[in-house]
Amino acid sequence: MLLHDLAHCRAGDKGNVATLSVFPYEEHLFPLLSREVTAERVREHLAEFVAGEVVRHELPLLSALHFVCHQVVDGGVTTSLALDTHGKSLSSRLLSLPIDVAWTPLPRAAT
Amino acid sequence: MQTTRIGCGAGFAGDRIEPAEDLLRRAGLADLVLECLGERTIALAQLRRLADHTAGYDHRLPARFARLLPPAVEHGVRVLTNMGAANPLAAGRVTRALLDRIGARAAVAVVTGDDVLAEIDLDAPAWENGIPLREHGEIVSANAYLGADAIAMALETGADVVITGRVADPSLFLAPLAHRLGWDPGDVATTAAGTLVGHLLECAGQLTGGYFADPGYQDVPDLAHLGFPFADVAADGTAELGKLAGTGGVLSRATVREQLLYEITDPAAYRTPDVVLDVRAVTVDEHRGGVRVAGARGAPRPDRLKVSVGYRAGKKIEAEISYVGPNAAARAALAGEIVTTRLSGRPLRAEVLGGETDCRLRVAAISRDDAVLDAIGDEVESLYTNGPAGGGGVRVHIGEVLGIASTLIPRDLVRPVVTVVEAADAAP
Numbered sequence: 001m002l003l004h005d006l007a008h009c010r011a012g013d014k015g016n017v018a019t020l021s022v023f024p025y026e027e028h029l030f031p032l033l034s035r036e037v038t039a040e041r042v043r044e045h046l047a048e049f050v051a052g053e054v055v056r057h058e059l060p061l062l063s064a065l066h067f068v069c070h071q072v073v074d075g076g077v078t079t080s081l082a083l084d085t086h087g088k089s090l091s092s093r094l095l096s097l098p099i100d101v102a103w104t105p106l107p108r109a110a111t
Numbered sequence: 112m113q114t115t116r117i118g119c120g121a122g123f124a125g126d127r128i129e130p131a132e133d134l135l136r137r138a139g140l141a142d143l144v145l146e147c148l149g150e151r152t153i154a155l156a157q158l159r160r161l162a163d164h165t166a167g168y169d170h171r172l173p174a175r176f177a178r179l180l181p182p183a184v185e186h187g188v189r190v191l192t193n194m195g196a197a198n199p200l201a202a203g204r205v206t207r208a209l210l211d212r213i214g215a216r217a218a219v220a221v222v223t224g225d226d227v228l229a230e231i232d233l234d235a236p237a238w239e240n241g242i243p244l245r246e247h248g249e250i251v252s253a254n255a256y257l258g259a260d261a262i263a264m265a266l267e268t269g270a271d272v273v274i275t276g277r278v279a280d281p282s283l284f285l286a287p288l289a290h291r292l293g294w295d296p297g298d299v300a301t302t303a304a305g306t307l308v309g310h311l312l313e314c315a316g317q318l319t320g321g322y323f324a325d326p327g328y329q330d331v332p333d334l335a336h337l338g339f340p341f342a343d344v345a346a347d348g349t350a351e352l353g354k355l356a357g358t359g360g361v362l363s364r365a366t367v368r369e370q371l372l373y374e375i376t377d378p379a380a381y382r383t384p385d386v387v388l389d390v391r392a393v394t395v396d397e398h399r400g401g402v403r404v405a406g407a408r409g410a411p412r413p414d415r416l417k418v419s420v421g422y423r424a425g426k427k428i429e430a431e432i433s434y435v436g437p438n439a440a441a442r443a444a445l446a447g448e449i450v451t452t453r454l455s456g457r458p459l460r461a462e463v464l465g466g467e468t469d470c471r472l473r474v475a476a477i478s479r480d481d482a483v484l485d486a487i488g489d490e491v492e493s494l495y496t497n498g499p500a501g502g503g504g505v506r507v508h509i510g511e512v513l514g515i516a517s518t519l520i521p522r523d524l525v526r527p528v529v530t531v532v533e534a535a536d537a538a539p
Contacts, residue, residue, distance in 0.1 A: 004328070006328060008323075008325070008328070008365065008369070009372055010322070010369040010370075010372070012372075012373045012374035012375070014374055014376055015239050015515075015517070016239065017376055019372065019373070019374060019375060019376060020371070020450065021368070021369060021372040023365060023368055023369065025533075027330075036386065057378050058375075059372070059378060059390075059391060061391070061392065061393065061394055061406075062368050062371065062372070062393070062395060063368075064368055064372060065373050066375070066378060068376050068377070078150075078151050078512060078513060078514045078515050079424050079477060079512060079514045080476040081427070081459075081460040081476065081477065082475075083464065083473060083475075
């Protein structure tokens with residue numbers, strides 16, 4: 001299963017810092033995401049694109065995990081050579097993160 | 112409790128106009144904000160102004176205002192915009208002339224004072240990389256982010272249309288909210304609440320499903336007729352976000368959460384000229400077809416303002432060629448190696464985009480030397496007859512690059528000025 005099956009994500013940028021906000025489709029999955037989508041895993045998954053530190057902020061009232069990624073390799077918008085100068089597509093790259101847990105979308109009916 | 116309705120009719124310079132027209136005609140707005148000034152846009156505008164002293168405002172302003180000011184006047188909606196870019200006074204004169212032509216008496220006020228090129232220390236380090244500003248390249252612009260206090264001066268003149276250059280985006284919303292609701296600029300709670308509303312609205316359609324659809328996962332109805340958002344803001348700062356019935360898009364807890372955290376590098380301290388906003392306790396709840404937000408907190412405004420400094424960074428070339436069918440990726444990779452070899456020593460980026468059987472070699476470089484750029488373009492084009500089999504669809508684009516570096520300036524060095532633009536033919 002990919003993170004894309006469980007959550008949506010939005011990227012933002014400020015200079016060569018990228019922000020990535022991850023939200024579960026179903027709010028009860030927030031603890032699962034908090035456990036699985038760590039700053040370390042995000043940094044590893046985006047290693048080709050993020051050279052610096054990844055800081056995770058947890059926002060339980062929003063059921064959100066907010067990642068602040070420093071030293072985006074192609075960052076800086078104005079002088080980047082990347083096709084996507086803003087790094088907007090980092091959100092979709094993050095959603096390709098494998099989530100290695102059994103997950104049942106709905107409670108099973110008793111049989 | 113007193114409430115006021117504010118809408119967002121543009122979230123970037125190239126935004127669509129129809130949703131703003133719809134808001135003006137049907138939403139019963141008190142204020143409409145058009146946020147059209149990206150970080151780099153003002154440096155580009157400054158270059159146009161250097162070439163022509165009557166230019167340098169948003170080049171789409173005449174077309175946008177020609178469609179939006181008649182309904183704004185008709186429905187008594189106040190309009191605020193940063194389309195003044197690098198030349199707000201010229202934008203004000205064009206707007207005045209447009210209003211005069213349609214016989215509207217609406218008052219136009221212009222905010223200037225954001226241009227601080229004469230005030231900043233170019234030996235100071237850029238906060239992005241620590242390198243002194245002047246070492247980045249020829250400096251063409253330096254604009255401080257003005258706040259709601261500057262815009263409030265314009266509103267106090269009784270203006271119906273307010274045109275600014277660089278101001279913080281949320282301030283374009285906070286100022287009219289504070290003016291309508293009688294908020295004290297020193298009150299952190301309402302300033303934080305108004306800033307939150309501005310932050311949520313400032314990207315227009317991004318709040319209402321315009322950057323959200325993922326077919327089969329997140330379906331957004333009738334995206335072709337995306338509606339833009341408005342907010343009903345109460346005197347206590349709580350807000351209900353909405354969009355017009357009959358428009359496409361979606362406004363939900365999900366879309367609002369995405370916009371709430373958008374570009375926020377510290378949820379505890381989002382710095383604007385007006386406040387240091389803390390969004391950690393913000394609540395977002397779907398309510399009667401809209402979304403209610405509350406819980407913004409903050410700390411008093413910073414002593415220094417952010418300044419965006421534009422510099423000439425050279426020109427960028429992007430040159431591409433396509434390969435399709437069996438073994439396409441290998442042929443594209445070979446093409447990249449050939450170009451890199453022929454241009455040995457030139458700093459460039461060569462990459463293959465796309466899949467195994469349908470892909471595109473892309474070569475990009477930034478240089479201040481036109482000969483280098485031309486050589487790169489020529490080598491990509493000559494792949495037609497000097498490269499792998501089946502290459503097609505070469506496109507070469509070269510454009511000027513303006514870099515942006517940031518610094519801070521003490522608030523007391525920045526002096527906002529408000530000018531009420533009178534009819535050009537009015538006798539003094």
